Amino acid sequence: MITLPTTEQIILDCRRELLETVLPAVSDPAVKVTVEMMENVLRNVATRCAHEIAWMAEETEAMMAYAAEVAELTASDALKAAIEEAKLGRAASLDLDDVRREYSLAGEALSCAIEASFEASDDGLLRKAVELLQARNAREQQIKGDWAMIGRG
Amino acid sequence: MRDMDFTAKALADLLARYEQTGAPKVLSCRPLTGGYSRIMTHAVVAWPDGREQALVLRSDPPPEEIVYKTDRRSEWNVLRALTDAAAVAMPPALYFDDGSHLGAPTIVLGCCDGPSLQAASMDGDADLDSLAEQVADTLAGIHNVDLALLDGALTPPDDWASYINGLVDEWALAEKAHPESVPVLRYLSAWLRAHRPAPMDMVLVHGDFQASNLLVKDGLQAIDWEFAHVGDPREDLGWFSLFSASIAAPNLYGRDPEGFLARYRAGTGASPEAVNQATVGYFSVVAATRVYLSILQSAAAMAEGKAQGVMLTYNLNACALGNFNWLSICQSLEGAL
Numbered sequence: 001m002i003t004l005p006t007t008e009q010i011i012l013d014c015r016r017e018l019l020e021t022v023l024p025a026v027s028d029p030a031v032k033v034t035v036e037m038m039e040n041v042l043r044n045v046a047t048r049c050a051h052e053i054a055w056m057a058e059e060t061e062a063m064m065a066y067a068a069e070v071a072e073l074t075a076s077d078a079l080k081a082a083i084e085e086a087k088l089g090r091a092a093s094l095d096l097d098d099v100r101r102e103y104s105l106a107g108e109a110l111s112c113a114i115e116a117s118f119e120a121s122d123d124g125l126l127r128k129a130v131e132l133l134q135a136r137n138a139r140e141q142q143i144k145g146d147w148a149m150i151g152r153g
Numbered sequence: 154m155r156d157m158d159f160t161a162k163a164l165a166d167l168l169a170r171y172e173q174t175g176a177p178k179v180l181s182c183r184p185l186t187g188g189y190s191r192i193m194t195h196a197v198v199a200w201p202d203g204r205e206q207a208l209v210l211r212s213d214p215p216p217e218e219i220v221y222k223t224d225r226r227s228e229w230n231v232l233r234a235l236t237d238a239a240a241v242a243m244p245p246a247l248y249f250d251d252g253s254h255l256g257a258p259t260i261v262l263g264c265c266d267g268p269s270l271q272a273a274s275m276d277g278d279a280d281l282d283s284l285a286e287q288v289a290d291t292l293a294g295i296h297n298v299d300l301a302l303l304d305g306a307l308t309p310p311d312d313w314a315s316y317i318n319g320l321v322d323e324w325a326l327a328e329k330a331h332p333e334s335v336p337v338l339r340y341l342s343a344w345l346r347a348h349r350p351a352p353m354d355m356v357l358v359h360g361d362f363q364a365s366n367l368l369v370k371d372g373l374q375a376i377d378w379e380f381a382h383v384g385d386p387r388e389d390l391g392w393f394s395l396f397s398a399s400i401a402a403p404n405l406y407g408r409d410p411e412g413f414l415a416r417y418r419a420g421t422g423a424s425p426e427a428v429n430q431a432t433v434g435y436f437s438v439v440a441a442t443r444v445y446l447s448i449l450q451s452a453a454a455m456a457e458g459k460a461q462g463v464m465l466t467y468n469l470n471a472c473a474l475g476n477f478n479w480l481s482i483c484q485s486l487e488g489a490l
Contacts, residue, residue, distance in 0.1 A: 030155070030184045037467040044470065063336075100333070107334030114336060118343040133337050133480055140473035147470045148401050149365075151186045 008050040015042040033151035040147060047143045053094060055139050056103040059132075066132055067109035070125055076116035082109040157182045160194055160255065164210065167254040167261070168198065175201045185209065190221040190379065192257070195264065207264035209244065213257040218462040221447040223379040225258035226251070230306035231381045232260065238302040241295055242374045267370025271402045274364065284369075285405040288393070289413050291373045293420025296356040296386045303357065309383040313352040316384060320442050321345040327446045332453050337476045341438060344483045348490040350432045353423065355383050360443065362389040363396035364405065380443050387428060390417065391436030395482075399474060431489040438479045445475050 005013070018039055026032050064086060071079050086105040091098040110132065117125035161182040169176040177198035185193035194210040213225055232246035248261035267273075274284055300309065310316035325342035328335050359366075360380025368374045394406040406413050410430050418428055448468045454460035 028184070029186045033186050034463055037463045040470070041463055041466045044466075104333040107336050110336040111328070111334055111339035114340050115343055118347060129340065130480065130484065133340055133476075137337065137473075137477045137480060141477055144470045144473040147474065149471075150467075 006050065008046045011042050011046040011049065015039055015046070018042070036150045040145075040150065043145050044143050047145065051139075051142075053096060053099050056099050059136060059139075060099075060103050060106040062132055062135070063106040063110040066128055067106070067113040069128075070113035070116050073122065073125065074116040074120050076112060076119070079109065079112040079116050082112040085109075155184055155192070155194075157184070157194075160210070161196070163250075163255045164196055164198075164208075164261075167248060167250050167259075170254070171248050177201070177206065180205070190219075190223070190377075207266065208247070209262045209264045210255070210259050211262065212255060212259040213252075214462075215257075217460050218464065219460075220451045220462075220465050220468055221379065221444065222450065223447075225249075225260055225379075227306070228379045228381070229260050231303065231378055232262070234302060234304045234306045235298070235378075237304075238298075240298045240302050242291065242372055243378075244368075244374060244376060262376075265368045265370045265374050265376070267368045267374070269365045270367035270369055270373060270405075271364035271400060273369040274403045274405060275401075279403070281403050281405065281408065285408065285413055286416055287373050288367065288405055289416035290420055291367065291375065292359075292362060292389055292393070293417055295359055295362075295375065295389070296421055298357045300357060300383060307357070307381065307383050309355060313355060313385065316355065317349060317352075317439070318346075320384075320439050321349075323442050323446065327449060331449055332456055335449070335476075337480055341479055341483065345435070345438060348435065348483075348486065350387075350435055350490055351427055353385055353387065353427050356386045358382055358384040358386065358388050360388070360392075362393050364400065364402060385436065385439075386421070386423070387432055387436035388440040390414075390428065390433045391438070392440040394433050395437035395441065395478065399478070431486055434482050434486050435490055438482055441475055441479065445472060448472055 018035060023032065023035050023039075026035055064083070067079060067083050067086075070076070071083055082105075086102070086109045089102055089105040091102040110129070114126075114129045117129055161179045164182065165176070165179045168179070177200045180197045180199055182194055182196045185195045192212045192214050194212070196208045196210060197205055198208060199205050211225075213219065226249070229246060229249045232243070233249075235241050235243060236245045244265045245263040246260060247263060250259040250261070252258045270284065270288070273279055274281060300307075310319075321342055323342075324338045324345070328338040328342075358381065359375060359378060360382055361377055362375070366375060366377040368376060394410070397404045397406045410433075414425075414428055414430070414433065417423065418425065448465075448471060451460050451465045452469060452472075455465055
């Protein structure tokens with residue numbers, strides 16, 4: 001398969017075309033806003049396609065490690081079930097759908113672990129949960145990039 | 154592109170139904186930008202006596218492009234009751250179409266031709282102190298509305314505790330119903346449950362009280378009431394504080410939170426124990442439930458092939474911003490609540 005230019009580069013070039021060729025030719029204010037939103041979404045998508053499989057794989061490992069740690073220290077049946085389900089749902093391939101499904105199951109295990117940590121009022125475990133969530137949020141911010149409410153105000 | 158000829162003709166038909174003894178002629182229609190949830194149209198009509206009037210049409214988008222699922226008839230009932238009671242400064246609600254004329258449920262309002270507060274505050278000459286005071290006064294005015302004037306347009310919750318528990322639980326319930334896990338929502342739900350502040354009397358809550366939903370004309374006029382409900386007054390304060398910190402305009406709350414809240418308390422009689430920076434911070438998370446979960450539900454619908462539109466994917470960025478902000482807020486409030 002052809003891999004260069006990368007998917008990210010192709011999408012960013014479409015974005016450039018949209019900004020430099022299409023947008024100046026648009027006069028309808030509502031359509032202009034739509035094009036500006038498309039530009040933003042293309043930037044989001046470019047970052048996602050470049051990194052999302054690697055990021056999800058990394059986060060999945062960290063979330064499952066945390067869930068296992070909480071399961072050792074608490075007695076949450078929901079958490080144990082979520083961990084079991086995540087183990088059974090391990091990705092069969094690196095296809096995006098498979099990796100995404102596994103990531104979501106690991107996310108459920110993390111959620112159950114967070115709830116068990118709150119239930120146990122364990123500040124140490126909750127601090128670790130916050131660190132995981134902050135790392136996840138940081139990547140969401142990277143995907144979001146510069147973002148303002150286009151067309152509002 | 155929207156068909157303005159169709160809209161003009163349909164509006165004329167609607168007005169003829171309402172104004173049987175002298176309907177106005179529709180002179181022009183043009184799309185309005187600025188709203189995210191509804192399709193907005195500016196119209197100018199001429200009455201038989203020669204008087205011209207500008208109107209604003211607020212319509213539902215096609216079902217597959219709806220990001221925020223709210224009901225126009227319910228909004229109309231609220232707006233009509235507030236208009237009849239002259240209880241709040243806002244453009245008057247004039248006509249309602251259930252979709253039989255304009256093709257989609259539509260509210261027709263009088264037009265307020267002032268700039269949004271967001272735009273006005275970005276003017277270099279703006280008196281930001283005065284604008285912030287006007288915001289606090291406007292919000293106090295909304296929260297002081299006698300609920301009896303709403304004439305049953307909104308149903309009050311049974312009690313504060315079950316209402317707040319319901320809002321807090323909604324984060325977790327919606328996350329569980331979503332086709333992918335969003336752990337930060339489960340964290341927020343558990344955190345909010347563990348840090349509930351003291352209750353307050355429930356009032357009319359605007360539900361999307363922020364600078365682009367306030368027009369500067371003879372004071373401030375509140376628009377976009379689709380999320381109006383009876384709830385905790387700090388929901389509006391929290392949403393305003395969060396929104397003000399998230400837009401590229403002067404932060405009318407954040408520049409002097411104590412002054413803003415003192416002004417609000419003076420206008421409502423609220424106590425400093427109930428309304429303070431910590432409780433407003435708490436409600437900046439709680440108040441986001443409706444908007445955030447609407448976006449999440451639309452994302453789920455798109456994943457199932459039941460929704461479309463760039464507005465929807467574009468708004469996912471607001472969720473990312475929210476995830477970041479709310480977690481940060483919870484961390485900053487540890488120990489204060």
